């Protein structure tokens with residue numbers, strides 16, 4: 001199979017550079033265009049400040065930034081675009097590209113709550129791809145969740161049959177979640193900031209959409225009551241979320257442990273290059289999960305950072321408490337979008 005030619009939008013940024021790392025040797029996709037703000041057009045990708053620890057792959061470094069003009073990108077025979085654009089830019093660029101038949105896999109929040117756009121986390125809601133024919137443009141827009149919602153949602157996926165009623169969460173979010181250059185060093189060094197613009201509302205809305213059901217009238221949200229406090233902390237990568245889950249019935253610790261140990265990747269998703277064999281890992285080790293030790297979770301090799309680690313599990317009556325950790329740049333951003341594109345390819349999106 002010839003590889004599908006793709007563009008990376010926002011290729012100078014935090015998420016964009018993680019895309020470049022994950023895509024440069026991908027079995028299905030080939031980076032054919034890189035874009036950022038207009039001032040970059042014509043510059044070499046190898047000249048940008050590296051934000052991924054592995055740097056820019058030598059085979060990509062000689063690429064030059066191109067315009068984000070939709071016709072110009074389509075002329076490069078690009079069939080998909082991975083977007084790491086700010087939401088306000090994505091709001092006009094993404095539909096313009098989709099109008100030219102380019103499928104968009106986006107990290108931006110611009111279209112997450114559009115009723116025709118799925119917030120896809122394949123292990124939870126691969127069937128939400130069924131929303132795509134409701135979109136007006138030929139190219140489809142698929143989003144992934146906010147980086148905090150992603151880890152939280154995956155950590156809840158094994159419990160979804162237990163009839164969740166209410167969530168109370170507190171997040172501890174790494175500075176890389178704010179992009180580059182992000183939060184000023186003098187604000188965050190030795191400090192915590194208990195406010196991240198827009199984040200708490202995103203967690204509330206997105207979790208309900210992710211676990212929603214598709215009916216004749218479209219997607220019906222899960223209807224969970226969600227309360228969140230989101231805090232920026234001076235770690236580099238990895239969002240930790242302390243989670244209090246209230247159910248409509250009592251459960252035992254054994255029942256909850258069984259939910260975690262039996263949770264499996266659905267067959268529709270299993271075997272995709274970016275799908276870890278076990279997407280949710282439960283640990284009983286004291287003091288885990290923690291960013292310094294758990295952000296690379298995920299097997300096999302290229303799925304490193306794609307698994308969510310859950311620890312500190314406590315069960316009492318109808319309340320479950322746990323702490324979960326996700327790599328915000330991999331599972332919560334670029335890796336999540338790449339997995340979504342792999343699933344869309346398997347589901348036949350690129351054949352139409």
Ligand SMILES: NC(=O)c1ccc[n+]([C@@H]2O[C@H](COP(=O)([O-])OP(=O)(O)OC[C@H]3O[C@@H](n4cnc5c(N)ncnc54)[C@H](OP(=O)(O)O)[C@@H]3O)[C@@H](O)[C@H]2O)c1
Pocket residue numbers: 009010011012013014015016035036037038040083084085086087089107108109145146147176177178179180181328329332333
């Ligand atoms: N960081 C995370 O953990 C994370 C996780 C999930 C989702 N997200 C979302 O992903 C998106 C990217 O986040 P990020 O952390 O990678 O941000 P970032 O580091 O600030 O990168 C933003 C990118 O957008 C480009 N850009 C900015 N203004 C532009 C314009 N007017 N026209 C074209 N390109 C423009 C920048 O290019 P220049 O360098 O040329 O300005 C840069 O490549 C955001 O929507 C964010 O909310 C981020």
